[in-house]
Amino acid sequence: MGKLSRLDQIMDYLKGHNLVTVEELVNVTESSPATVRRDLIKLDEQGVISRSHGGVTLNRFIPTQPTTNEKIYKNLTEKQLIADYAAQMIKAGDSIALDAGTTTLEIAKRITQIPVRVITSDLHIALFLCEFKQIEVTIIGGKVDDSSQSCIGEHGRSLLRQINPDISFISCNSWSFNKGVTTPTEEKALIKASFAEKANKVVLVADSSKYDSYSLFTSISLSKFTDIITDTRLDTESRILLSNQAFKLHIAD
Template identity: 30%
Template sequence: MNPGARKKEILSVLVRDGSVQVIDLARLLDVSKVTIRSDLDELETKGLLVRTHGGAVTAEASGSSRFISQTINEFTVQKMAIAKLASTFIKSGQSIIIDNGSTTLHIAQFIADLPITVTTSSLLVMQELMHAEKVDLLMAGGILRRPSMGLMGNFSKEFYRQIHADWCFLGAAGYSAKHGVYCTNLIEADTKQTMIQSASKVCLLVDSSKMEHLSLAKVCDWPAIHYLITDAISDEIRTIIESHGVKILVVDES
């Protein structure tokens, strides 16, 4: 079996079982454990799995991934209002991080005339700001994750570790009053955590469809978030989140 076919079979087993062990794959594919470890390492760099001691687990839940080309056309009015309010936090001369996502993307159109520094992993944010002459635009490299059209992984993490930002504008697949903030991919969650650590303040941008929605990968607990901007939130959930020191702003869509 050639290397390409072998990696395809590894991913097939991973999708079926949710996890794999080096010793089992070596026996199944009739190759050495060293070869399997090398295959798993390569697949991890592509964001397709997460290595564990003795094996690997799936990077995201089956069927959880949705492409930004779909989500960008959902709750558009709400997302625009959320992004517009978030953009009012940004002052001339500041440095900001804009996360991947269909809500955070909208910030770009409101800041194109500001003399600021923008760091992002989002190819869509890059496209929006690449001709904005007043904006110093920095791109964090990494492995392209096509559902979000964003870059992630160790290259991105190392880049974010070298910078400091006044703000990080964070996206998410869901959040829970009890459990915190979530996305669909473990490697992307790891990258988001480094973004958070590189910023003085973190603002989470989520429309109300994300409320009390859990995904595979936990990004952070509420103490890591300073502001949450949304279009609607229940009183009970608001009270719990605010008890962690998060300031919640609800946009007026009119």
């Protein structure tokens, strides 16, 4: 894995400390105070941090749904490793449900040679996979959410209630031990929950940068998952906590 970007260095440091000063971040990133302040202004505008006279804290509440374009290159290495691991769970003849998201899109890229049936809410995934003759693609339909270019609403939920996939892969923008998978909108929460209802295996695919953050609406409690796949940057304390649950924790490296 290459050197972390300056913003990633700042985020990593914030995750391990309650209150951080500009001077600390200057030392951590080996950057000038002016450069660090510009980065903090950017993170503040995105709602990622809270700034005060005493310093900077990480804001773990995510108020809005980020767009696909905003997410697609973020933590890409981790998403690719998670997708590599997830794809190994899939075998020829399986029916799999792919929730909308950039991590599930990476899974789709890894199954093009496997004859499977795919049910998805994600327009990007559906358009990509329908190019491959050995893959049968069903898109759930309904209203399109413009931030994620995916289907939401009762029409899609009704279809999901009628299917029994072998594996359902669910992605998210925020997850935590106490609050589970959360979303900024009720419609997104309901559609994600529908993906988890009837699958034989329900697998959360979520990189560690999203752990211990939350949005307004709870979609799925972690107890509903059979498996969780995340990356090596999940801290040791969280790994121990999650490893002692009914689901199986997988660390992709």
